[in-house]
Amino acid sequence: MAQSSTASKDAAVPDFGIDTVPMTTPEALRDYLARLRAGQLGSLPALLGLVALVVLFASLSDVFLSLNNVANLLAQGAGQTMIAMGIVFVLLVGEIDLSAGTASGAAGAVLAMHYVENGNLLGGMGSTVFILFISVLAVAALLAGLLRIWAGVAMSVLAIVLAASGIAANPWIEMLLALCVGTAIGCITGFLVAKIGMPSFVVTLGLFLAWQGVILQFIGEGGVLGISSSPVLNNVANGNLSPLGSWLLFVLAAGGFAAATLGRHFSRRRRGLVTQPTPLVLSKVGGITALGLAATVLLTINRSSNESVVVTGVPYVVPIILVLLTIGTYVLNRTSYGRHIYAVGGNREAARRAGINVVKIRASVFVVCSSVAALGAIVYSSKVGSVDPQAGGLNTLLFAVGAAVIGGASLFGGRGRVFDAVIGGTVLAIIANGLGLLKQPAAVVAVVTGLVLLLAATVDALSRQRASTSAR
Amino acid sequence: MNEPVLEIRGLNKSFGPVHVLHDVDLTVRAGEVTALVGDNGAGKSTLIKCVAGIYASDTGRVLFQGEPVHIRGPHDAAALSIEVVYQDLALADNLDVVQNMFLGRERGSRWLLDEASMEQAARETLASLSVRTVTSVRTPVSALSGGQRQTVAIAKAVLWKSKVVLLDEPTAALGVAQTRQVLDLVRRLAEQGIGVVLISHNMANVFDVADRISVLYLGRMAAEVPAKDVTHGQVVELITAGRSGELGLARPESVVL
Numbered sequence: 001m002a003q004s005s006t007a008s009k010d011a012a013v014p015d016f017g018i019d020t021v022p023m024t025t026p027e028a029l030r031d032y033l034a035r036l037r038a039g040q041l042g043s044l045p046a047l048l049g050l051v052a053l054v055v056l057f058a059s060l061s062d063v064f065l066s067l068n069n070v071a072n073l074l075a076q077g078a079g080q081t082m083i084a085m086g087i088v089f090v091l092l093v094g095e096i097d098l099s100a101g102t103a104s105g106a107a108g109a110v111l112a113m114h115y116v117e118n119g120n121l122l123g124g125m126g127s128t129v130f131i132l133f134i135s136v137l138a139v140a141a142l143l144a145g146l147l148r149i150w151a152g153v154a155m156s157v158l159a160i161v162l163a164a165s166g167i168a169a170n171p172w173i174e175m176l177l178a179l180c181v182g183t184a185i186g187c188i189t190g191f192l193v194a195k196i197g198m199p200s201f202v203v204t205l206g207l208f209l210a211w212q213g214v215i216l217q218f219i220g221e222g223g224v225l226g227i228s229s230s231p232v233l234n235n236v237a238n239g240n241l242s243p244l245g246s247w248l249l250f251v252l253a254a255g256g257f258a259a260a261t262l263g264r265h266f267s268r269r270r271r272g273l274v275t276q277p278t279p280l281v282l283s284k285v286g287g288i289t290a291l292g293l294a295a296t297v298l299l300t301i302n303r304s305s306n307e308s309v310v311v312t313g314v315p316y317v318v319p320i321i322l323v324l325l326t327i328g329t330y331v332l333n334r335t336s337y338g339r340h341i342y343a344v345g346g347n348r349e350a351a352r353r354a355g356i357n358v359v360k361i362r363a364s365v366f367v368v369c370s371s372v373a374a375l376g377a378i379v380y381s382s383k384v385g386s387v388d389p390q391a392g393g394l395n396t397l398l399f400a401v402g403a404a405v406i407g408g409a410s411l412f413g414g415r416g417r418v419f420d421a422v423i424g425g426t427v428l429a430i431i432a433n434g435l436g437l438l439k440q441p442a443a444v445v446a447v448v449t450g451l452v453l454l455l456a457a458t459v460d461a462l463s464r465q466r467a468s469t470s471a472r
Numbered sequence: 473m474n475e476p477v478l479e480i481r482g483l484n485k486s487f488g489p490v491h492v493l494h495d496v497d498l499t500v501r502a503g504e505v506t507a508l509v510g511d512n513g514a515g516k517s518t519l520i521k522c523v524a525g526i527y528a529s530d531t532g533r534v535l536f537q538g539e540p541v542h543i544r545g546p547h548d549a550a551a552l553s554i555e556v557v558y559q560d561l562a563l564a565d566n567l568d569v570v571q572n573m574f575l576g577r578e579r580g581s582r583w584l585l586d587e588a589s590m591e592q593a594a595r596e597t598l599a600s601l602s603v604r605t606v607t608s609v610r611t612p613v614s615a616l617s618g619g620q621r622q623t624v625a626i627a628k629a630v631l632w633k634s635k636v637v638l639l640d641e642p643t644a645a646l647g648v649a650q651t652r653q654v655l656d657l658v659r660r661l662a663e664q665g666i667g668v669v670l671i672s673h674n675m676a677n678v679f680d681v682a683d684r685i686s687v688l689y690l691g692r693m694a695a696e697v698p699a700k701d702v703t704h705g706q707v708v709e710l711i712t713a714g715r716s717g718e719l720g721l722a723r724p725e726s727v728v729l
Contacts, residue, residue, distance in 0.1 A: 037614065040612075209484070272590050272591065273591055331599055334584055334585055335583055337587065339575070342567055343564045346564030346565050346567055347565060349560075349562065350563055350572075353546070354575040354576030355576040355577070414564070414565065
């Protein structure tokens, strides 16, 4: 209840809000439990599920926790996890991108063709298809210009330059080209959804089919474009950092996380803002550092089953995912762009009235999604060593959406983090890997994956109900 | 008597053949609550929307702090620091109180938001309004009650140093206790020197907080009177019939055609 309005300003400042008083650790824990009970679960269910799955499979299979399998599991799940990270942006504004899978496949096909044809895309595609390809990129640049997404314009133009210049095969150029193609595709999707105002479901369903056709056209019926002969392209998902590199990664990642978390904590404390209790923050940082330390120690042990070969080091996919996770989390939490994405997802009308360019925000998330999906395509193509007409098709997209939802992102928009995609992607990878080790047929894997997704959606719906009923 | 901060003179607005507002005059004074009352369809919301720049008025003048101004869109109104708190509250449920109050006008650079400074400013604003019902400024709006949401929306107007705040039925969906909170808040807005316009159907609320009452009757301003000079019954008559004794629109028989 509001008290008398005559209270003086000086009295009001300390009076206002209990959150100017620093909480003790037990109080903070109680507060956390209260929020859990109120339905603000975050990624806790997914994390618990992750632990449960690990325990389950470890007890059922001796191989599951073997170093080799763990490293393999990380690489297996990386591609779809990356696509899921992009999908999170689209889910946040309450849209869906069904085409992210095949769009990534199209980017992968261009990458593979550039490599196989030694940069001669014109020869690989045939002149008609090549001209169409360039025109689509030009259209994407134009649409990005209309949306005033200048990064989209730059990347689309760069794709035209790279494709038309016929520059000789170079793995880094090819990866850049794939990324640019992904961005260009996102510009088209974003324009159709945000500017024309078509429902994203329909737009991306259409594009899903269209890109699938494009991949087939590029690669040819029954064809396969192998990329494993390129050491760099092969190593993306199959290579490992050197032990020294692994330790450097640990120092960088753990040090960076600790610096960011503690820096924020103490700067808030200095300014007299509410913080979590210092012991809690310290134990959080310590726990994550310990986990990283253990993982680095284990992954720098030789895990080769063959005596004559030495396999050590953290797989390259780990730093790739960590970098994407860091950038994505930073963008969503620390920039005004990220804030506006949440606002558009939470209440589009409120965002519009606050002066946010809703059209641009909605279009840009599709650009982000397709770009990140193209990066995912590099990883999963590298894993299998080739690109075939099914690349990014079949269940790729649905698994990616599933990963985001299992991790705790909401399909209704406004709620989700890039971290959710990583958790969810890991859960899915563990299910596929673990059931495979137990020699379960594909039928069982599919059914179990589906049930886990349903379970995640149920938890989401129930916690939502709880949150809305406890609000008033 | 306080200085008029916003004056509307002879405002007309038609939607096609329907003449919604006839030569409406309205004066909003700094530090006073002006209640805008009238029956459904009297043109209250239309008038507010004309001032907010959502509708363009057909004819009429608007004086802001004595200077003639043209409000052509919501941005013009915002530039004059006229803030509208809508019935359907422009708040994003998934963001917390601070994030909502600064939405679209975040502090810090584009690449790094200054959360700490925003949080401090939000807390100071709420404290200056003696809001003590929101336990933490980091609570998501979805976890707030209707009254608390209304509070956040109004505090947003204060945070942005608004000179005129237009409240469209802020208590319509609230319970008794929450209505009390919001009305206290409206009073405190005026105490801070802001010109407040309150649209309400609830006469008790109007007499509770308003300094002046403006009555719209079928698109005409029937009366603009100090609240203490009229009775509850007179205002109801003004709303339903457009006149009450000497007050209000002229009787039809005395109009020279």
